[in-house]
Each structure stands twice: as C-alpha cells, then as structure tokens.
Amino acid sequence: MMRFDSALGLESRRGPLATTLKVLVYAFMVIIFTGPLVGLLVSAFSKTLDPTRFTLWPDDFTLENFVQAGNKNVYHYLFNSFVVVGFGLLLQMLVSVFAAYALARKKFRGMAFVMLIMLATMMLPEEIIAIPLSLVLADMPIIHADLIGTYAGMILPVGAWGFSILVMTEFMKEVPVELEEAARIDGAGELRIFFGIILPLCRPALGVIGVFGFTMIWDQYLLPLIVAPESSMWTLPIALRSLRSDEEVGIGVLLAASLLALLPSIIAFLAFQRQFMRGLTSGAIKG
C-alpha cells in the first residue's frame, strides 16, 4: 500500500533516476531564490570596480567596500534605520497590544465600528495617501507641528498597523476568562491584569507581531522618501540610490550598503522563523 504524504507522492519514488531529478529540481530552486543574495554577499567582499562585476565566486577578498561605505555616510544611514525601526517597533507593538486588549477582552458599544476601521486601514494602501500624507506631516492638524525631516515623522505613521492589532486580538481571545476574573476578585486593577496576566500569556503572539513589524518598518521606502528630504535623515534603503557609483570602488559601496540593508530582516526572519510562518498563514487565510 502506498502512503500519500503529498499530492504528487514524490517522497515514495526512490529510484536512481527519480532521486537525480529531485536533487536537480531542489538545487535549481535553491540557486534561483538564493543566488542573487549569495552573489551580493560574495561581491560585497570582492574588488568590484567594474559595474557589471557580480560574482558567485569569491576572489580578491577585501573590506575596502565597507571602509569606503563609511566615507559615504552609510553607517549614519544605518543608524537612522535602526532608530526608526527601534522606536517604531516599540510603539507599534505597544499600540497593538493595547488595542487588542480592548477588542478581545471587552464588550463595548461601537466595537463593530472599530473593527471596520481596522479592516479599512488594511484595505487602504499607503501609496495612495502618500501625497496628502506629506502635507499632513508638514503641518499636523490641531497641534500644528512640522514632522518633515524628523524621526517622529517616520515613526508615528507606522505606529498603528491593522495586521498586528488583528493578529494580537485573535490570540488574546484565547486567554481563559477565569484567570482574569480571579485576579479581579483579588482586587487587581486594569493595568495590573493587562501587564501581569494577559501580556505574559501572549508572548508567542508578541514574537509574531514583532518579527512582522520589524520587516514591515525596515522595508519602508515611500514614507522616509517623503519625510526626509535632507540626506542627514535618510534611512539606508532610500540612501542606496545615491550610492550607485563611486570613483574609488565602483559599485562596491552600493553592494556593501545593500548587504547591510538586507541582513537585519534576513536575520530577523531566520531567528523567528516559526513565528513568521504562523503569522504568514494566519494573516493570509483570514485575509
């Protein structure tokens, strides 16, 4: 009797021909999807004066590209990126857990309306509001502050994210009511219950929204583009364009900077792989 672990049943085919074919297919996939990234890694550490020079084979190992990158302020842009992602993620996670607590654990008037608002923000692509957003940031309604050219201008707009709030809400609904009621009888206040009981039980979900929030904020492009007209406030992704050619090392600086821009999100993904996959499927299945 054949076993069926998969639709094609490839696992049960073990002949030499089948095995060779399988290995070829798998190798092809790995090369296609990681090739450009490996190429970047290798080339960033190679002498790359020639603008077409992009190799998978290491030669002429050098750190020169990263030294030149320093002269081109790449580490300053990297610093800006870390400031934005650091504070942005902290804010986003706090805002998400607070909102999720209300949506998951409280019954109140207008809840359906709030849920509608959350879904509406997810339907509304940020690209569409880029132009008016730049005007709003230049002169905030009511408080009349100018956020153009500030970290706040890049951090506050990513502070609330519908995806994080919804993922967190779903998770918080699972925490048993009994725990909360017991604490309430003991006289614990609202914040005590929130920080002492609910939040510690949601640690796995915090990993999910943490890793998604990180890649989302790190990948921001249009927002820093409209918020930071001066190069001193650029984040690394938007600075890349200005690094395309360099008299000393050709595209070397660009390659080094691109690698620095890629690594943090790749590391975040590899470190939180399980949480990432969980968020991915839950987010997609629920739309």
Add this chain to the structure above:
Amino acid sequence: MTPTLTQARSRTETPRRRPKRMRRRGTLIAWAFLSPALLLFLFFKFIPMFEGLRMSFFEVRYVGDRWVGLDNYATIMTDDAFVSAIWHSIVLALGTTAGSLVLGLLFALLIEGPARYLWFIRTAAFLPVVTTMAAVAEVWRIMYHPADSGMINTILGWISLDPQPFLASEHSSLLSIMGMSIWRGTPYDMMIFLAGLVGVDRTLYEAAAVDGATTWHRLRHITLPALRPVFWILFTLAAIRGIRVFVEVYVLTNGGPNGSTEVLMTLIYKLGFQKGDLGTASAGGIVLFAVTLLLTVLTQVMRRRQNA
C-alpha cells in the same frame, strides 16, 4: 403581571449581568486602550485620505486652493502619460500575479512533504520575501546589466542565447521588472499553497489510488479543487499589491526608458513631489484607490460565481 415579575427576579438573581455603572466603566476603559491606535489611524490614514479626496477637486496653491471640480480627473483620463501608466500598472500587476501563482503552485507541489531537507529548501526559497525591496532591486539592476558581461547575460551565454538589453530597452523593460517581482512573489505564494496543501484530506488520495487514478487525476480532481479558496485569496492580495507597485519601478528604471515602465505610482510621485501639481497627483491617488477597489470587488464576484 407575571412576566414582569419573573423578569425582575431574574435580573437580581443573575450576577452575570453587571450593573450599568460597571459596564459604562468597561466601555470607558476599552476606548482608553483603543485610543492610541485610533488617534494614529486618524492622523496618518483617515485625515490624509480625506485631504487627498478634497485636493483632487482643487488646484492646490500656496495661497488659497482653487475649486476646479472634475478638471483634475479629466486631465488624468485624457493625458496619454496617465493612460499608459494605468495600462502598465495593470499589465505589471496581472503578469506578476499570474507568474507568481503558477510558479508558486508548481514549487509548492514539488517540495510538499514532511522531510527535514524539504524544510531547509523552503526556508532558503523563502528568503526573497523578507528581503528589503530597495536593496534587492539594486542587486537585480546590476544583474540585469545590458552588456555581454552582465550576470544574467553571462548565464544566457552559457546556454548560447543572445545577450538581452533588459531594462535598457523599452521593449523588454516592463518584462524585466516583472521578472524580478515574480522572483520575489513566488516564494510567498508557494508558502501559502503549502499551508493549503496540508489541509487536503489524505484519505481522498488513498481512495483515489484504490480506484486506480493517475497522479494527474489526483491533482486535477482532489488537490486543485481543495486549493481554490487559497488561490483566490492569493490572487486578490497579489493583484492589489501589484497595481500599487512603486519601489521596484522607482529603483530599477524610474519609469524609463522613454516612459515604457511608467506606472501610476511613479507618475503620481513625480507629479506631486517634483512638479508640485498636488491636485492632479491626488486625483491620481483616488483613481488608484478606485482601481484597487474595483479589482477586489471583481475577484470577489468571480469567486462567488465559481463557487455557486
């Protein structure tokens, strides 16, 4: 008389129903916890949205905007650049979506299974999805270098194909951008398909094998129908993402050569931030929103019809 009595009694007897004051307090607390999110949404999503809608009916100037009614929209609809940008956006969105879906499904089927090494391949193949778009686009721009020594042209040379101009020619530039987008979109679709494949009833496979069905039959009549909901979700997501593409185009070609890759978002960006024509740019944003909405509704309708 009796009903009111029992009602009154039940109200005092069930402790579950909390007094009104308590409930009001609960509501207050809920709104307090929600307020940071709602405030941020208000300032950075809804106010810009309505501001954009307002501006689309005005000629925006430093001193006093001038009401122009639907003129901005008329400009867009008659302007050749805008019409071809809308067209490019749609072609790019559909091409990327279709390519990612087909390849994603194919790869998902090929690496389905619980084996350990398959997990490794999945992880490796998924890397493009989490990478920073701007950096990846720079890498592809270099790989697409039109000279014979460019990386992809070198590889084409190995299988004795002629070198291609890729981004440098207006005939192949849009396709080249599509190629990169498919590379980045395929692993995402693959992962979601894999999650969907886990849910397919294994006993159906066994029953089919007993009936002597071939692999193709099994695929055609069991696996693919089971994946239909996943397929529609992915299609909607990818189409919406594709229509508002910006970073890929901005970094790879910035609309060139000769406007052959100008998409809606790059055109809106240029109009708004370089030419300062905020009214027309806003109208463009609203059109983009309308196209997105239309696409979503259309896929929903098609999905319903197919399910019925």
